[in-house]
């Protein structure tokens with residue numbers, strides 16, 4: 001049974017592709033040279049230009065555009081020499097493509113717990129730093145950036161290389177430094193539900209010439225690396241080209257054409273997300289039984305989604321809340337559900353990568369609610385969504401009553 005106002009917007013509807021991006025895409029379709037290396041004399045092509053522009057945006061020396069964010073992560077691992085049987089540290093709370101990238105090369109994820117602030121548990125990381133892993137695939141899951149100074153100190157001391165998964169932090173910063181610039185490589189996604197939309201796509205950035213040259217070769221460059229404009233110089237490729245397999249996962253000129261105008265708009269888009277995030281955050285402030293996630297001062301976040309905790313709520317009460325909100329048009333995702341639904345799986349569901357139980361993380365995930373904030377929502381939509389959640393949480397907390405443990 002529902003009562004009160006109902007939200008009628010769509011949680012999966014992103015904005016249309018901007019007109020200048022459509023015009024650029026039509027240009028590529030009209031000349032037909034969609035493959036990134038299919039160029040006429042003097043032409044750099046949309047993909048190489050996109051890489052140059054993304055390198056400039058992030059301040060990275062090198063950039064490689066690829067087929068997806070998941071592909072970028074697997075490529076980064078391969079470029080660092082991670083192979084079958086190698087342990088790779090990663091987040092217990094992240095999206096399935098992260099452990100999937102590790103598993104795709106036969107490596108073995110070692111999961112690190114999540115705190116109440118939804119960041120990687122740095123004490124747990126410190127205790128697992130001696131497990132034999134040479135790499136941490138660090139996911140800034142849902143845009144929450146941990147204390148990067150402490151994280152880098154832990155990893156540097158243990159000789160662990162950091163690859164950053166920035167699928168939710170394109171445009172975000174820590175102490176003013178762009179996300180993706182702390183580790184040896186940063187990986188981004190250009191998939192529809194991230195911060196730029198090419199349907200599918202990804203980026204890899206870094207300053208280390210040899211790893212980035214390997215990444216270019218791995219991505220399927222057919223030894224045409226001189227057609228890149230944000231790659232290391234040819235002599236670096238000479239050193240690694242005979243040992244690096246070609247595992248095709250390139251970006252194409254059509255997607256690159258759609259992405260370039262979107263990169264220009266990224267700062268405005270991030271501001272638009274943060275306006276919406278603030279409206280929901282304010283609307284949920286002070287609701288008994290609901291904790292909002294504090295954002296550290298050092299974190300320049302992008303609020304493309306919002307999370308909150310229902311600490312100590314029994315599972316059936318959370319499930320009932322999610323159902324009641326859904327009846328009123330508000331789509332909440334619950335990371336504590338017994339079964340993985342949509343993108344809400346956690347380390348307990350990834351049975352190909354068995355882990356010791358992490359009771360503290362389980363406690364956090366049991367009450368973790370997540371909600372997307374597409375830019376097709378107006379600020380007033382966000383106020384309405386917050387009112388609905390607020391009313392249902394209050395009603396749910398009443399119903400759950402004193403036996404809430």
Ligand SMILES: *Cc1c(COP(=O)(O)O)cnc(C)c1O
Pocket residue numbers: 068069070071094095097098139140141142165167168189190191200201202
């Ligand atoms: C979406 C996502 C990815 C991977 O992106 P794809 O482009 O879909 O492969 C990686 N990490 C996180 C946390 C994500 O949400």
